Amino acid sequence: MYTDQINYEYATAIRPTSNILDPRWKPLTQDYFSLLALFVIVVNDFMLKSSPYAGLVSGKLSDFAGMYFLPFLITDLLMMFSSSMRQAGNAMVGAMLLAAAAVIAIKLSPVVGGYCADGFAWAGIKARFVADATDLFSLAMLPLAYLRFLALAR
Numbered sequence: 001m002y003t004d005q006i007n008y009e010y011a012t013a014i015r016p017t018s019n020i021l022d023p024r025w026k027p028l029t030q031d032y033f034s035l036l037a038l039f040v041i042v043v044n045d046f047m048l049k050s051s052p053y054a055g056l057v058s059g060k061l062s063d064f065a066g067m068y069f070l071p072f073l074i075t076d077l078l079m080m081f082s083s084s085m086r087q088a089g090n091a092m093v094g095a096m097l098l099a100a101a102a103v104i105a106i107k108l109s110p111v112v113g114g115y116c117a118d119g120f121a122w123a124g125i126k127a128r129f130v131a132d133a134t135d136l137f138s139l140a141m142l143p144l145a146y147l148r149f150l151a152l153a154r
Contacts, residue, residue, distance in 0.1 A: 027079075028072040033148055040065040063138035067103065071095040071145045092149045096142050107135045 028034060041062050048058040074095035079088055105112045106129050113129030120127035 027076045028149065028152060029069070029076050031072070031148070031152060034069055034072045037065040037069040041069065060135070060138070063135045064141050067099065067138040067141040068145050070099040071142065072149070074098060075149070088153065089149075092146065096146060100139055100142060103139065104136065107132055 029038070044058055044061045044065070048054060048061070051058075071092060072095075075088065075091045078091040078095065082088065082091065106116055107113075108131060110131040113131055116129050117127050
């Protein structure tokens with residue numbers, strides 16, 4: 001019986017207080033629109049950009065889908081350390097600001113884009129970041145992502 005008590009105390013001591021462990025919590029990246037955005041990114045980057053139909057649309061498609069998906073991904077990562085929906089709202093706003101700042105820095109500065117590509121290469125992922133100010137139009141997806149977050153938070 002003493003061993004069971006120690007195991008119980010150990011299990012409760014290391015259990016994080018996270019919404020992800022709560023059965024009512026559904027990660028935002030599992031929402032239909034988030035999964036659709038991820039699907040668009042994968043299909044566009046691995047199929048459309050290398051096809052003969054590549055062009056202006058395939059060049060911007062991943063930017064828009066990624067700008068929608070990224071705040072949800074960051075929020076889910078931050079929610080691993082939180083336990084309230086109020087903190088989820090703060091995490092979403094912070095994730096949107098972080099995503100916007102990262103995209104602005106990468107798209108306006110070739111140096112920052114080069115550092116990001118080096119970081120991905122260090123992780124074994126081949127990536128290329130092109131400084132293109134027209135990609136900043138994808139920031140228009142952030143309000144849509146926030147509206148979807150509000151709908152999911154109800």
